[in-house]
Amino acid sequence: MNLRAGVLKALRHLPEPRDEAAIRAAIAARDLVLGRKPAPFARPQKPAPSPMVRRPTGLPDVPSLPEDQQWLLPQGITGSGHKVRSLYETGDGGGRSYDIELLEQLNTEYRGKRLVPSPPSYSDTALAESARRRVGWVNAMVGLAGQRTLEIGCGNGFEVWSLAHNLGCDAHGVDVTHYRPWDQLQGEKVHFECADLAAQSPYQPGSFDRVLSFTVWEHVTHPYAMLKATYDLLKPGGLAWIRANLHAGPQASHRYRDIYFPWPHLLFTDQVVRDWDVANGRRPIGHAWVNRLSWLHYEFYADQLGFEVAHRAFTETRIDEEFYTRFEDVLGRYPRTDLQRDYFLLVLRKPL
Numbered sequence: 387m388n389l390r391a392g393v394l395k396a397l398r399h400l401p402e403p404r405d406e407a408a409i410r411a412a413i414a415a416r417d418l419v420l421g422r423k424p425a426p427f428a429r430p431q432k433p434a435p436s437p438m439v440r441r442p443t444g445l446p447d448v449p450s451l452p453e454d455q456q457w458l459l460p461q462g463i464t465g466s467g468h469k470v471r472s473l474y475e476t477g478d479g480g481g482r483s484y485d486i487e488l489l490e491q492l493n494t495e496y497r498g499k500r501l502v503p504s505p506p507s508y509s510d511t512a513l514a515e516s517a518r519r520r521v522g523w524v525n526a527m528v529g530l531a532g533q534r535t536l537e538i539g540c541g542n543g544f545e546v547w548s549l550a551h552n553l554g555c556d557a558h559g560v561d562v563t564h565y566r567p568w569d570q571l572q573g574e575k576v577h578f579e580c581a582d583l584a585a586q587s588p589y590q591p592g593s594f595d596r597v598l599s600f601t602v603w604e605h606v607t608h609p610y611a612m613l614k615a616t617y618d619l620l621k622p623g624g625l626a627w628i629r630a631n632l633h634a635g636p637q638a639s640h641r642y643r644d645i646y647f648p649w650p651h652l653l654f655t656d657q658v659v660r661d662w663d664v665a666n667g668r669r670p671i672g673h674a675w676v677n678r679l680s681w682l683h684y685e686f687y688a689d690q691l692g693f694e695v696a697h698r699a700f701t702e703t704r705i706d707e708e709f710y711t712r713f714e715d716v717l718g719r720y721p722r723t724d725l726q727r728d729y730f731l732l733v734l735r736k737p738l
Contacts, residue, residue, distance in 0.1 A: 482715075484654050486662045489645075496646040501636055501703070505643045517544035521552065524598050527697070528625045528733060530555055533595035536619065538612070539602025542567045543578060550575040560588070583619075584611035591618045596625055601729070603630035603684075604638070604676045610687050617691045620736040625696065629731045633678045634724035636703050640674030648706060649725070651676070653716055680721075681730050688734055697733035702726045 482488070506512060524530060531553045540546050540559025544567070549557035556575050559568075564580040572578055581588045584606065597616050606612045616626050631638050636648030641659070650659065651673040660670035681700070688695060705726050710717050717725060 484716075485658060486665060489650070489654055489658060489662050492647045493645060500642070500646040501648050502642040513542060514544050517548050518552070520600055521545055521548045524627050525553060528596060528627050530596055530598075534558075534593065535596045535598065536560065536589070536594045538583060538597060538599040538616070539605075540578065541565060543571045543576070545598075545600070546578070547571045547576050558589075558594075583615040584608040587615055587619065589619055592621050594619050594624060595621055596627070598627040600629055601631055603628060604633065604679075605674070606677065609677060609679055609684070613684075613687050614691055616734075617693060617736060622736055622738045624736050626693075626732075626734040626736075628734070629729055630684075631676060631729055632681060632724065632727050633676050634680065634720045635728035636725070637728050638674075638676050640676070644668075648703070648709060649713075649717060652720070653713060680724055681727060684730065684732065688732070692737065693734040694737060695732070696735045697731070699731040700727050701729040701731075703728055 506516065521530070530549060532555065533553075534556040535549050535558065537546050537549070537557075537559045540561050542565045543559050546557045546559035549555040550573070554575075558577045558579070560579045560581055560583060562580065562582050564578075568578040579588045597620060603609055603612070616628075620626060631640075634649075634652070639645065639649075639651035639659075641650060645659075656672035660672045663670040663672070685695075685698075703726055705722065710725075
């Protein structure tokens with residue numbers, strides 16, 4: 387018999403291969419019969435990482451670090467916490483107090499160069515004209531004529547009325563506050579609801595072709611929940627048009643009618659501004675309540691919910707460099723991009 391034939395004959399007499407569990411059971415049975423103490427099984431080896439797992443690439447081979455006792459330490463050094471000189475000083479603003487006196491000083495200084503030179507009027511006529519311009523703006527971007535629309539944060543309701551009477555929309559408005567003009571404006575195609583969409587929606591899912599909102603989102607306590615409600619209320623392929631203030635922008639205090647310099651809400655506490663209101667004979671209202679979301683939060687939320695971004699834009703105010711340098715101890719804590727972005731405009735599409 388040659389060697390090859392002998393090997394093949396031997397292989398034919400080998401037992402059938404068994405899996406690991408069967409082998410362990412056989413060994414345990416043998417030890418039990420012979421009265422042996424079962425031997426512990428070795429831990430299974432950790433499986434090799436999947437080839438799909440990302441690993442660092444292109445890094446040099448680094449030799450192992452020496453043991454701790456082999457590291458050299460500086461000896462005889464004193465005064466390690468004392469500065470000799472620094473190119474930049476931040477922190478306490480050189481002992482500056484952000485108080486009523488400073489607020490009044492800045493307001494006097496900026497009276498002739500106001501952040502918003504001509505604030506819009508709040509008269510009924512001016513608000514109605516503003517509503518006409520707003521609705522025309524949105525219509526030019528997303529097409530509103532004949533659509534079933536919802537305005538989130540509709541306020542007095544002038545935009546909702548304009549949607550119905552000028553563009554033939556089945557127009558709905560929702561707000562957490564019931565406004566007096568609603569009773570005069572509502573009609574066959576003009577509808578209002580006092581509700582908080584972030585908590586509970588009075589509308590059926592997939593009810594609207596278009597959702598719009600004008601500078602309201604910054605006042606929403608739970609903006610993610612509100613954006614989710616918007617997604618749910620849109621029909622597939624529907625569009626949401628959202629414009630809102632950003633917290634770090636120079637106008638976010640909403641006090642630009644009587645506080646003339648930028649970023650008062652970042653420099654002064656609500657209490658200081660309330661005290662200033664009282665000192666000037668006004669009702670103490672402080673800063674407007676604005677959530678602290680940046681643009682990146684909104685972008686992340688939209689992506690998480692599955693929206694497609696059809697359009698994005700920003701309204702920016704150039705940074706007053708002299709003012710920024712004076713108050714860099716506070717303003718330097720914010721990204722400069724955020725400090726100059728007053729508003730964002732976002733058009734979101736719900737996928738088909």
